[in-house]
Amino acid sequence: MSLANNLSTSMFSSSSSAFLAPTSFNASRTRSVSVPLKSLNIVKCVATPQEQQIAYKTKVSRNANIAKLQAGYLFPEVARRRAAHLLKYPNAQVISLGIGDTTEPIPDVITSAMAKKSHALSTLEGYSGYGAEQGEKAVRAALASTFYGNLGIEEDDIFVSDGAKCDISRLQVVFGSNVTMAVQDPSYPAYVDSSVIMGQTGQFQKDVEKYANIEYMRCTPENGFFPDLSTVARTDIIFFCSPNNPTGAAATREQLTRLVQFAKDNGSIIVYDSAYALYMSDENPRSIFEIPGAKEVAIETASFSKYAGFTGVRLGWTVVPKQLLFSDGFPVAKDFNRIVCTCFNGASNISQAGGLACLSPEGFEAMQEVIGFYKENTKIIVETFKSLGFKVYGGQNAPYVWVHFPGRNSWDVFSEILEKTHIVTTPGSGFGPGGEGFIRVSAFGHRENVLEACRRFKQLYN
DSSP states (O other): OOTGGGOOOTTSOSSGGGGTOTTHHHHTOSSOOOOOGGGGSOOOOSOOOOOSSOSOOOSOOOOHHHHTSOSSOHHHHHHHHHHHHHHHSTTOOOEEOSSOOOOSOOOHHHHHHHHHHHHHTTSTTTOOOOOOTTOOHHHHHHHHHHHSTTTTOOGGGEEEESOHHHHHHHHHHHHOSSOOEEEEESOOHHHHHHHHHHTOSOOEETTTTEETTEEEEEOOGGGTTSOOGGGOOOOSEEEEESSOTTTOOOOOHHHHHHHHHHHHHHTOEEEEEOTTGGGOOSSOOSSGGGSTTGGGTEEEEEESHHHHSOTTTOOEEEEOOTTOBOTTSOBHHHHHHHHHHHHOOOSOHHHHHHHHHHTSHHHHHHHHHHHHHHHHHHHHHHHHHHHTTOOEEEOSSSSEEEEEOTTOOHHHHHHHHHHHHOEEOEEGGGGOGGGTTEEEEEOOSOHHHHHHHHHHHHHHHO
């Protein structure tokens, strides 16, 4: 029997107002849904409006590129609306399936290693200060053997960092402002926003909801969420995420082979985001370097965040092969190393101890169990929306479910769900114009919260 079909809706009345009743709804619950109170203190990442009376101002001009950015970064904006909702409904039991933040405890085999390292720092024998900016040798070697064992990637091709998102911005500093870029549409907003900040783009064009000078590679259900490369203009940099955030789609070997050849034909560099590779269920490549010739045109960035629950611990890595060269023949890795050494003092030694434990046989098995838990959550969400008649994408190879609301504005759907069910999702248009009409539902949540959310979805849309 379908997991979703086991979700009872008998605890609700036929009216959606049951979700808003401060007494009967909450009184009927047999268990509480966790709502972190600290979320009330959210800072929206936007420029503060200029006050009417200014006592003093400097003579320093504002960065014109930052001024191009539209409103706040997507996820702080979602958090701001969540906080406003809680002010309106202080007794609401809000369930967050919006930002992709992990919720389950880090396995003990991993935290024990971090605790041991932390305690060792209080001893003369175990203390260490600054480490190598590129990461500890043992961690780099373990990453090379675990993820790239037969792919020709060596440990000195790997740079350990405080997360893939941070490395995306460091790579942008390497590329500079005089490059052109392409991005999947929809895609993780950090690619576009960092390009705007670097000065690679023109102004935001409100009529098409796009920045000028960015090549938006439309990814839709009709093309299997893989762009028609014959219609894509040549750019210097191509950002590509697989499995994709937000659609959950994973590129096949044949598709990635075409992408690599496209980059070679155009002399482009692919920045390949593989942050969700271990969620792959299909027999698709987990690394771009499984594709012949990719080391000459690609960089890969990855993270422990969604594997081991390291969203707060912070640990990731980026692979820059020696074979990847700029047009003058200079190795990209050498410039990236220079930026890393200038802008970064290396990942935390405690985090790296945890990363090394993740890559041990016991730690890797424990990570797979946590990933399996989130994949079960994904199945529950997928089955729920399918049972309600929605077109649902993703979920098979990523912890995200991409739900279609034809003809609807994504932010309107987000607001409707939040207002009537107290559930936070993410509007698809926040990932680019190609996401309009969709919402992303994250599978990161405690099981009881996911089950409860699915009951509320069924009550709202049955």
